[in-house]
Amino acid sequence: MYTSNLNNLILNSDSYKTSHWVQYPTGSEYLSSYIEARGGDYKVVFFGLQAFIKEYLSTPITHQDIDEAETVIHAHGLTFNRAGWERLVDKHGGYLPLRIEAVPEGSIVPVSNVVCQITNTDPEFYWLPSYIETALLRAIWYPSTVASVSHYCKKVIRHALEKSADNSESLIFRLHDFGSRGASSHESVALGSLAHLVNFAGTDSMAALVAASRWYQMGNDMPAFSIPAAEHSTMTAWGRDGETAAFANMIEQFGGKNNAFSVVSDSYDLWNAIDNIWGDALKDDIKNMGGTLVIRPDSGEPAKVVREALERLAVRFGTRLNSKGYKVLPDYVRIIQGDGISPQSLGKIIDVVMKAGFSAENITFGMGGGLLQQVNRDTMNWAMKASAICIDGVWKDIYKDPVTSHSKRSKKGRLALIKDDNGQIKTIKIDDLNTDTANLLRDVYIDGKLLIEDNLTSIRERTGW
Incomplete structure (x- = not known):
């Protein structure tokens, strides 16, 4: 043989x-x-x-x-x-x-x-x-192709920030790579995720960090960043009755001045999580922790869910109007949408959110299969x-x-x-x-x-x- x-x-x-x-x-x-x-x-x-x-x-x-x-x-x-x-x-x-x-x-x-x-x-x-x-x-x-898709998304987000936010300084962190588990191989992750980093500085694909150093002379410079984040297992491990305690633990572990952390909040009832847990039971803890809670919906029709989540958060936490006349949540609470994101759906979500009067600065996006896997040689022929x-x-x-x-x-x-x-x-x-x-x-x-x-x-x- x-x-x-x-x-x-x-x-x-x-x-x-x-x-x-x-x-x-x-x-x-x-x-x-x-x-x-x-x-x-x-x-x-x-x-x-x-x-x-x-x-x-x-x-x-x-x-x-x-x-x-x-x-x-x-x-x-x-x-x-x-x-x-x-x-x-x-x-x-x-x-x-x-x-x-x-x-x-x-x-x-x-x-x-x-x-x-x-x-x-x-x-x-x-x-x-x-x-x-x-x-x-x-x-x-x-x-x-991945770099081209990512660059297109950056253009869409930039346009939205220029129209609805006071500045675009956060642009390079507005599209986060969630694609590692959905890619076809470890090398695909390394290449595709690194290609995304041509345009953005946010990734959860650690292979891209190795690839940047190995192939593109990054040395000890860090090309991208992430934040602590929950997954469903770390939330559901507390049980349905323990969801408030699970969320409180995230604040205790990761809250603090200038810190940011993400919590998936749809394990059972996203609206209950926003209205009664984040927006009531833990509201003072969030306001006083000194950092930023990033709430992650992870199911449902993306544009509809993001708009309603913003509207409910606005009721609980209030908003201010920025210089462009759009509503902005307090700095200590934001949303990241990482489910169902593609170049097309991303633009649709932004349109819906801005039509509802909210600035695009309230949202960050996570993109997985749509970024690294839902492309082929015929995408650009x-x-x-x-x-x-x-x-x-x-x-x-x-x-x-x-x-x-x-x-x-x-x-x-x-x-x-x-x-x-x-x-x-x-x-x-x-x-x-x-x-x-x-x-x-x-x-x-x-x-x-x-x-x-x-x-x-x-x-x-x-x-x-």
């Missing part, structure tokens, strides 16, 4: 790729491919390439990897380019002879534009750019396509243009990304790039070396943090 290593880059591909090296025309020397998001509802926030390069392209392929891959691929019923991989190890020390260009991470780019381009640097390995498509495209589409090939020293454009789906038409030629005279980002052929116009694509990786290393802080700045 064969054994294999999940970190074997040769096996980090689709099965059909193993037979492609003999399918290109005789005389093939170089292949240029690009990655783009072809559509969707969001602008692209490019992110994740550096993590992939550090994790997978910075370790050389070995003869052991080749032996292992050959065993697996032959047993799988396919042909294997052993001579090509051995040549790669012997000639290049196992590092991939590739040039990867990309926009700086954190760049915001309209869809249907090149964000990454890959070309082999040694003519013997014309088959290599396409071979790593599976791994490279996946490494880009997932974190970039990501694709990597070959656009140019050099045969016997001559470059020529290649493309696809299916008569059955013109939306899948691919770009032609070796590409560049520019800002035109009107400041609009657009993709052009590299041959059309003049000396006065900067190419927004920059070399990130050449022949095994990471050429530019970004930290999360600089990436955040590019998004308009």
Whole structure:
């Protein structure tokens, strides 16, 4: 029985790729491919390439990897380019002879534009750019999509705060990542949660903290924060008759000057919890504790529940009108809605709340599956396509243009990304790039070396943090 290593880059591909090296025309020397998001509802926030390069392209392929891959691929019923991989190890020390260009991470780019381009640097390995498509495209589409969704949500929340709050200083804490348990794998959590932190500074996914340090030079700097919070088990463990004692214990354990803590309050009857426990039995304790209680509803129709919760809290604790004319609860009580949040429902909740006269500053959101898991490659129609090939020293454009789906038409030629005279980002052929116009694509990786290393802080700045 064969054994294999999940970190074997040769096996980090689709099965059909193993037979492609003999399918290109005789005389093939170089292949240029690009990655783009072809559509969707969001602008692209490019992110994740550096993590992939550090994790997978910075370790050389070995003869052991080749032996292992050959065993697996032959047993799988396919042909294997052993001579090509051995040549790669012997000639290049196992590092991939590739040039990867990309926009700086954190760049915001309209869809249907090149964000990454890959070309082999040694003519013997014309088959290599396409071979790593599976791994490279996946490494880009997932974190970039999460970052794009998160950035869209930030835009919605920012607009609401600008309209209904005295300031937007709390914006980076208004969308908290709750997605760790709902993600498909630990690595998905690390990548997706870290992508969210391009836009926000709140997460309950500790894998993202490790990922930031491992891949994006955070060192001892903390990229995100959380607060103590209850779950249903810690509340229901006290029994239904002990709910008041459970809530009181949260105040005793976590209350205090400048402290904030969250308590899930719908274990039995959210309205009773707001009206009679928080708003009556424990009202003075909340007012005098010096910190902020964040009440968490966790069931029901989100917009309706949040609005009613705010209205009931207003009756019990009162409100003030801010400079924009919207109602604000006292600083010691707030709401976090973490159930049923998506980019669409978030906007709906905010609209309902503001129509009821409440400022968006009363609410924080927690987003789980809608952030890390309810995305796929088709959310933004990501694709990597070959656009140019050099045969016997001559470059020529290649493309696809299916008569059955013109939306899948691919770009032609070796590409560049520019800002035109009107400041609009657009993709052009590299041959059309003049000396006065900067190419927004920059070399990130050449022949095994990471050429530019970004930290999360600089990436955040590019998004308009």
